[in-house]
Amino acid sequence: xxxxxxxxxxxxxxxxxxxxxxxxxxxxxxxxxxxxxxxxxxxxxxxxxxxxxxxxxxxxxxxxxxxxxxxxxxxxxxxxxxxxxxxxxxxxxxxxxxxxxxxxxxxxxxxxxxxxxxxxxxxxxxxxxxxxxxxxxxxxxxxxxxxxxxxxxxxxxxxxxxxxxxxxxxxxxxxxxxxxxxxxxxxxxxxxxxxxxxxxxxxxxxxxxxxxxxxxxxxxxxxxxxxxxxxxxxxxxxxxxxxxxxxxxxxxxxxxxxxxxxxxxxxxxxxxxxxxxxxxxxxxxxxxxxxxxxxxxxxxxxxxxxxxxxxxxxxxxxxxxxxxxxxxxxxxxxxxxxxxxxxxxxxxxxxxxxxxxxxxxxxxxxxxxxxxxxxxxxxxxxxxxxxxxxxxxxxxxxxxxxx
Amino acid sequence: xxxxxxxxxxxxxxxxxxxxxxxxxxxxxxxxxxxxxxxxxxxxxxxxxxx
Numbered sequence: 001x002x003x004x005x006x007x008x009x010x011x012x013x014x015x016x017x018x019x020x021x022x023x024x025x026x027x028x029x030x031x032x033x034x035x036x037x038x039x040x041x042x043x044x045x046x047x048x049x050x051x052x053x054x055x056x057x058x059x060x061x062x063x064x065x066x067x068x069x070x071x072x073x074x075x076x077x078x079x080x081x082x083x084x085x086x087x088x089x090x091x092x093x094x095x096x097x098x099x100x101x102x103x104x105x106x107x108x109x110x111x112x113x114x115x116x117x118x119x120x121x122x123x124x125x126x127x128x129x130x131x132x133x134x135x136x137x138x139x140x141x142x143x144x145x146x147x148x149x150x151x152x153x154x155x156x157x158x159x160x161x162x163x164x165x166x167x168x169x170x171x172x173x174x175x176x177x178x179x180x181x182x183x184x185x186x187x188x189x190x191x192x193x194x195x196x197x198x199x200x201x202x203x204x205x206x207x208x209x210x211x212x213x214x215x216x217x218x219x220x221x222x223x224x225x226x227x228x229x230x231x232x233x234x235x236x237x238x239x240x241x242x243x244x245x246x247x248x249x250x251x252x253x254x255x256x257x258x259x260x261x262x263x264x265x266x267x268x269x270x271x272x273x274x275x276x277x278x279x280x281x282x283x284x285x286x287x288x289x290x291x292x293x294x295x296x297x298x299x300x301x302x303x304x305x306x307x308x309x310x311x312x313x314x315x316x317x318x319x320x321x322x323x324x325x326x327x328x329x330x331x332x333x334x335x336x337x338x339x340x341x342x343x344x345x346x347x348x349x350x351x352x353x354x355x356x357x358x359x360x361x362x363x364x365x366x367x368x369x370x371x372x373x374x375x376x377x378x379x380x381x382x383x384x385x386x387x388x389x390x391x392x393x394x395x396x397x398x399x400x401x402x403x
Numbered sequence: 404x405x406x407x408x409x410x411x412x413x414x415x416x417x418x419x420x421x422x423x424x425x426x427x428x429x430x431x432x433x434x435x436x437x438x439x440x441x442x443x444x445x446x447x448x449x450x451x452x453x454x
Contacts, residue, residue, distance in 0.1 A: 009415045036408035036417035042433060043424065047452050050426040065423060071405045073423030079434075080427040080454045087453045094438045346407045350422050 011038020016194075019044055019095055021083065022105040023051050025072055025176055026149070026210060027133040029183025030190065031103050035075035042095070043073060047080040060353055070350070083114055092116060097124050101190060105133040108143045118205050128203040129193040131186045137209035152178035152210035157218055164236045182213040243290035244269070244301045247327065254310040255327040258301065258317070263287060265322055272320035273304040430454055 016039040020031040028043070028051075035041040045051050053073065057066040082088040093116070096102065102121065104111060111117050118130050132138055135147010136155075153159045153172055163170040189206030197203055224230050232240060237247040242261045249255055260266045263286060267279040278300065279285045290297045305313050310326050317324035326332065333339055408417030434440045434454065448454045 011418065012412070012415045033408075036419075037412075037415070038418070042429065045426060047427075047449075047454055054423075054426070065425075070422040074405060075418075075420050076424055077429035077433070078424040078427050080430050082453055085453050087448070087451070091434070091438065091448075091453070095433075098437050344407050345404050346419050347404050348419055348422055352425065 014038035014040075016040070016101065017099040018042065018101040018103060019092075019099050020076065020103045021092075022103050022133065024053050024056070024105070025068075025179035026182040026208075027103040027105040027131055027186060028053070029072060029180050030131055030133075030186035031076060031183075032072055032074060033183065033187045034101070034190070039101075041076040042099075043076040043078045044081045044083070044092070044095075045078055047082055050078070050080075064353075074348075083116070089115055093121070093124055096121050096128060099125070100127065100129060100194075102128060102130045103133075103186070104130065107146065108132070108134050108138045122203060126202055127197055129190055129197065129206065130203070131190060131206045131208065133182050133186060133208045133210065135210050137212065138205075138207045147210050149178035149210060150175045152214055155211040156214035157221065158214050161232060161234055163234045165234050167234070169234060178210040178214050181217070182208050182210050185213045185216075238294070238298075241287070241291075243287065243294050243297050246298060246301075248298075248302050248305040250305050250308055250310040250313050252309040256305065256310055256313055257325050257327060258305075259323045266290065268320050269301070269317070269322050272316050272322060273300070275300070427454075 013034055016034065018031055018034055018039050018041040020028055020041050021044040022028050022031070031041045031043070043051065051069070051073070054065045054069045057068040059066050060070065081091055083092055096116075118128075118132075121130065122128055134143065135152060136142040136145055150159075150171070153175075156178070158172055158177075159169050161169075162172040186206060186208050189208065193204050193206060221232055225232075239245050242259070244258055244260050244266070247255045247257055258269070260269050263279075266287075267276070267285065270276050270279040277283060284290045284293060284297060308316070314324050314326060328336070334345075339345065405419070405422070408419065430449075431442075431445055434445050434448070435442075440448075445454070
C-alpha cells in the first residue's frame with residue numbers, strides 16, 4: 001500500500017461514485033473496501049449528528065469521533081443530507097443520477113416509504129447498483145425485524161456452537177463478524193453486478209441478510225443434519241470431524257492452536273511427539289479411531305505441549321509440517337515481526353489529532369522514573385495511551401513541560 | 404494506526420488517503436460540483452437543516 005506504486009497504476013475503481021447512506025458497519029464496510037481501491041465514496045449523513053458509528057467505541061479524544069469511525073470510514077468523504085425531508089430526497093435523486101452504486105442498511109421498506117426505493121431510483125439511473133443489507137433480508141416473515149450482528153450470529157447457528165458443552169453459549173470472539181462479513185459479501189455482489197452491467201447496461205439489487213452472511217460459512221452442518229439428523233453442539237476448543245484439533249497449554253502458561261485435519265497430519269504430529277506408533281492403522285491412525293478416543297488423543301497431545309514453551313512447540317510443529325500457532329492478544333500481534341514485515345499496520349498522521357506533539361512529549365519522558373509508562377509507549381500507540389491513561393498522561397505532560 | 408486494506412493487489416494496491424472524515428467535510432464541494440448549486444443555495448439548504 002505505497003503511494004509510489006499507485007502513481008504508475010490507476011486505482012481499479014476510480015471511475016465509480018458510491019453513495020453510502022448506511023450506518024454502522026455492515027454496508028459501510030463494503031464502502032470502505034470500494035474506497036480503498038479508488039471509488040469516490042460519499043458518506044451521506046444526517047445533518048448535525050452524522051452516522052452513530054462516530055460515537056460508537058473508544059473516542060480518539062473526549063467528544064471526538066471514535067477509532068472505529070476513523071478506521072471504518074477511511075477514504076470516504078462526508079456529505080450531510082436529511083433523507084427524511086422532501087427537499088433532501090430531491091437532492092439525493094440528483095446525486096443518484098450521477099452515481100453508480102448506493103449502499104443502504106435501513107430496515108426493509110424504509111427507502112420505499114421515503115420514495116427512494118430501487119424502482120424509483122432505477123428510473124433515474126438504470127445502471128444503478130444498490131446494496132441492501134438488513135438483519136433478515138428484503139423479504140420473508142422476519143424481514144421487518146430489527147437486526148444486529150449479535151442477533152445474526154445467534155440466528156445463523158454460530159453462537160450456539162461457541163462455548164463449553166452444556167454451558168451457556170459464549171460470544172464468538174467478536175460482536176461485529178456478521179457486519180464485516182456482510183460488507184464483504186456485499187462487495188462480491190457489487191463486483192458481479194458491475195460485470196453484469198458491463199454487458200447489459202442495467203444495474204440490479206444486491207440483497208444481503210446479516211444472518212445469511214454467517215450461515216453460508218457453516219460448512220457441512222446443513223447437509224449432514226438433513227441426511228443424518230446430527231445436531232452439532234458446543235465442543236469448547238474442539239471441533240467436529242478432526243482430532244486433535246484444539247487448543248493446548250504450553251509450559252510457559254500460553255495456549256497454542258493445533259490443527260491435525262487429516263490422518264497424514266496426525267502421523268506427522270506423532271513423529272514430532274516421538275510416538276509414531278500412535279499413527280498406525282491399528283492404533284489411532286484413522287480419524288474414526290481418534291474420534292472414538294478424543295480424551296486419550298487430547299491427553300497425549302497435551303502431555304507433549306506442556307513440556308515445551310510455546311515458541312519451541314511451534315517451531316517443532318512447523319519443522320514437522322503441522323499447522324500450529326500461538327493464541328495472540330493484540331499486544332502479541334502488535335509486536336510480531338511477520339505482521340510488521342507484511343505491512344499489516346498502516347500509520348496515518350491526521351492533523352486533526354495533533355499526534356506529533358503528543359509523541360514528542362512522550363519521548364521526552366524520564367523512562368527510568370516511569371518504567372510502566374515506558375512500557376506502554378513501546379507497546380501501544382500513543383493515542384491508546386492517551387485514552388486509557390489520561391491521568392498518567394496529564395502528569396507526564398506536566399513533567400515534560402517543566403523539565 | 405489502522406489495519407492495512409485488503410485484498411493485496413500487485414499492480415493496483417489500496418491507498419490510504421484519509422481516515423474517517425469530519426462530518427460534512429465534502430458537503431459544499433459535492434453539492435456545488437455535482438448538482439451545480441451556488442454558495443447561496445448551499446447556505447440556504449444548511450439553514451433549513453436539509454444538509
